[in-house]
Amino acid sequence: MLFARVAEVSKGVAATSARSRKIELLAELFAAAEPDDVPLVIPYLAGRLPQGRIGVGWNALKEPVAPAAGPTLAVRDVDAALTAVAGVSGAGAQGERRRLVQELMGAATADEQRFLFGLLTGEVRQGALDALAVEGLARATGTPAARVRRAVMLAGATAPVARELLARGPDALAEFRLTVGRPVQPMLAHSAGSVGEGVDKLGPCAVEEKLDGIRVQVHRDGDRVRAYTRTLDDITDRLPELTAAVGELSGDRVILDGEMIALGTDGRPRSFQDIAGRVGARLDVAGAAAHLPLSAVFFDILYADGEDLLDLPLSERHARLARLVPEPMRVRRALVADPADEEARRAADAFFAETLARGHEGVVLKALDTPYSAGRRGAAWLKVKPVHTLDLVVLAAEWGHGRRTGKLSNLHLGARRDDGTYAMLGKTFKGMTDVMLAWQTDRLRELAVEDDGFTVRVRPELVVEIAYDGLQRSTRYPAGVTLRFARVVRYREDKTAAEADTVETVLGRHEGQGEGSGEDRVEG
Numbered sequence: 001m002l003f004a005r006v007a008e009v010s011k012g013v014a015a016t017s018a019r020s021r022k023i024e025l026l027a028e029l030f031a032a033a034e035p036d037d038v039p040l041v042i043p044y045l046a047g048r049l050p051q052g053r054i055g056v057g058w059n060a061l062k063e064p065v066a067p068a069a070g071p072t073l074a075v076r077d078v079d080a081a082l083t084a085v086a087g088v089s090g091a092g093a094q095g096e097r098r099r100l101v102q103e104l105m106g107a108a109t110a111d112e113q114r115f116l117f118g119l120l121t122g123e124v125r126q127g128a129l130d131a132l133a134v135e136g137l138a139r140a141t142g143t144p145a146a147r148v149r150r151a152v153m154l155a156g157a158t159a160p161v162a163r164e165l166l167a168r169g170p171d172a173l174a175e176f177r178l179t180v181g182r183p184v185q186p187m188l189a190h191s192a193g194s195v196g197e198g199v200d201k202l203g204p205c206a207v208e209e210k211l212d213g214i215r216v217q218v219h220r221d222g223d224r225v226r227a228y229t230r231t232l233d234d235i236t237d238r239l240p241e242l243t244a245a246v247g248e249l250s251g252d253r254v255i256l257d258g259e260m261i262a263l264g265t266d267g268r269p270r271s272f273q274d275i276a277g278r279v280g281a282r283l284d285v286a287g288a289a290a291h292l293p294l295s296a297v298f299f300d301i302l303y304a305d306g307e308d309l310l311d312l313p314l315s316e317r318h319a320r321l322a323r324l325v326p327e328p329m330r331v332r333r334a335l336v337a338d339p340a341d342e343e344a345r346r347a348a349d350a351f352f353a354e355t356l357a358r359g360h361e362g363v364v365l366k367a368l369d370t371p372y373s374a375g376r377r378g379a380a381w382l383k384v385k386p387v388h389t390l391d392l393v394v395l396a397a398e399w400g401h402g403r404r405t406g407k408l409s410n411l412h413l414g415a416r417r418d419d420g421t422y423a424m425l426g427k428t429f430k431g432m433t434d435v436m437l438a439w440q441t442d443r444l445r446e447l448a449v450e451d452d453g454f455t456v457r458v459r460p461e462l463v464v465e466i467a468y469d470g471l472q473r474s475t476r477y478p479a480g481v482t483l484r485f486a487r488v489v490r491y492r493e494d495k496t497a498a499e500a501d502t503v504e505t506v507l508g509r510h511e512g513q514g515e516g517s518g519e520d521r522v523e524g
């Protein structure tokens, strides 16, 4: 397939706000594509490079290159060129990368150049594209979207499903089955403002402690145990204690979902930073494990001894989990069987307060009658935390002063818009540790596209979790609101910019604050 066609569809999808039209454009593209090209086409449309970071900065892009007269580049040519760029290393790498990028640009038409430029600078990010692509694939092949979505969850990614579906039709989807040893996309949560609000939304539900550690999906097949992160990376080798603990369980072939946490000698949870540092240690794993042992706490079960449990309601999955996993390894929970039962509601509030008092970050409410489904569809899980946080994208950073000279400090924070652009919500230089400051300086310099000596503008890729005390109206910022007392909690390297919070979410919270009331008072 010609790259020009992808550039054209990308432009068309961005230009229309009608979801149905976007899906139609994608369906037409997929119907005409060679199945083997689609694993490249989907990330390009989403604004991602299959190669990941390829080390192309502003320098390689700033000089204009005369465009080609007509489109000749195939999608695969672009992929080969970018693979070559990603492979450059050693002395003179920057110059060589620039040469290769210019060569590619020279083979591209003006429209293709614009699209390539957007891809390389991260400016064509289309957050919602993966969900739209699933709908487009369904339309192109006459398959129910729910079946495609489920196959994507089971495959852990859209690309392999797209290729098989387009090459062999809907029957090919039967191949994507829950298999021990192959990670599936995890189920995620939305937010609710309070336990009461969550109960009202969900009806009968479980209220579980929300543990602030690292999500793990554990696959056991006899002696073989593998553990995967939220982004489906295999981290088994870094968690020897998990392998040992799961080996002791009675189920022989199981898939469990849970969280790895660390408890101090006082029984209170250690900070997320400590846990991340421990899991990040690759060299001396045994030493790191001895220094900070982790425990697995499970909250779900997806498969047990030959049986796929994904479609069972949560209440039954809980019962199955309890049969195989002893209580100390299961998340604590309270149940609200009847949302009209005032006593159960009070008990749920008390459970939330108690969970916080034990040092955990909040609770997750889960509807008892719902199956396990990837992502945030249907909002069957709702998290409730006492502190407001948003996952925002770093758009730029300012050079620090005084003690922070030479460090990139004041961050410009953006929320995602539907069209893939970002609305800046404010700035912060608070909450950063020295380690974070050093790390972000390095990382942001890699992402830099422009530096005027005061502010470094970066590719919008880095997601940072920001705590704040409330939102206030502001005419200075494009969404019309800004954050009060914003401070950095942590970087979320496990999230892509497409998963950051949206302007819509932020404005929804602003409304929910109730102007002029209580602690979340909106200032004019």
Ligand SMILES: Nc1ncnc2c1ncn2[C@@H]1O[C@H](COP(=O)(O)OP(=O)(O)OP(=O)(O)O)[C@@H](O)[C@H]1O
Pocket (backbone or CB within 6 Å): 188, 189, 190, 208, 209, 210, 211, 212, 213, 214, 215, 230, 259, 299, 331, 364, 383, 391
């Ligand atoms: N009882 C629980 N049930 C589900 N998830 C839990 C539970 N306890 C802790 N978690 C963790 O909470 C995460 C979801 O909440 P949180 O907002 O902190 O993380 P996130 O990755 O920013 O959220 P999300 O995944 O919803 O965007 C899960 O991915 C999981 O790692």
